[in-house]
Amino acid sequence: MQSSAAAILERWSEAERRGSALDLLEVLADQFVGVGPAGFVLSRETWIARFADGWAYESLVLDDVTFRGAGDWRIGVGTVSQEGVFQGRRTEGRFRATFVLDIGHGKVVAIQFTPIAEPPKTVKI
Numbered sequence: 001m002q003s004s005a006a007a008i009l010e011r012w013s014e015a016e017r018r019g020s021a022l023d024l025l026e027v028l029a030d031q032f033v034g035v036g037p038a039g040f041v042l043s044r045e046t047w048i049a050r051f052a053d054g055w056a057y058e059s060l061v062l063d064d065v066t067f068r069g070a071g072d073w074r075i076g077v078g079t080v081s082q083e084g085v086f087q088g089r090r091t092e093g094r095f096r097a098t099f100v101l102d103i104g105h106g107k108v109v110a111i112q113f114t115p116i117a118e119p120p121k122t123v124k125i
Contacts, residue, residue, distance in 0.1 A: 003106035005067045005074040009099060012108050013062045019051040029107035037095055037113045054087040062097070072104030080113065 008027065015023035025048065032044035042050075065078030076099040083092040093115060100110040 003103050005069075005076055005101050005103055006065070008101050008103065008106055008108060009062060009065060009076060009078075011106075012099075013060060017057050017060045019056060021048050021051060024048045027106070027108055029102060029105070029109045032108060033110045035110075035112040037093065037115045050086075055084065056086075057082060057084040059083045065099075067101075069101075072102055074101040074103055075099070076101060079116070 011023070011027045014020075015027055025044075028044045028047065030044065032047065034042040034047045036042065059082065061081045063079045063081070065076045067074045067076050069075055076097075078097050078099075080095045080097040081093075082095075083090075085091065095113040096116055098110075098112045098114075099108060101107070102109050
């Protein structure tokens with residue numbers, strides 16, 4: 001099953017928006033690893049379990065993704081903006097997202113989110 005890198009990420013982002021465990025099982029590789037913005041590491045099962053634990057998106061936007069790679073592997077780097085709720089608490093942010101994709105099997109193998117910090121304020125001395 002050969003898939004384009006963009007199509008794989010579209011399937012992933014749709015499954016995330018809907019909180020669809022079944023669709024995430026289809027798009028995340030068995031050996032998937034997700035690294036969150038605070039450095040926590042999640043397996044495929046734990047990543048999907050976030051939704052049963054109270055994670056819900058109000059919005060999730062994936063933008064400006066560029067791809068590099070060869071053969072069946074691609075690295076995608078883009079921006080994810082999200083708003084949502086986790087266990088009753090608001091969560092939002094903008095992240096630089098890095099994706100490792102197996103396009104030969106149509107799977108996301110890894111994701112890492114890094115917070116996009118505000119530019120430093122200029123300090124006058």
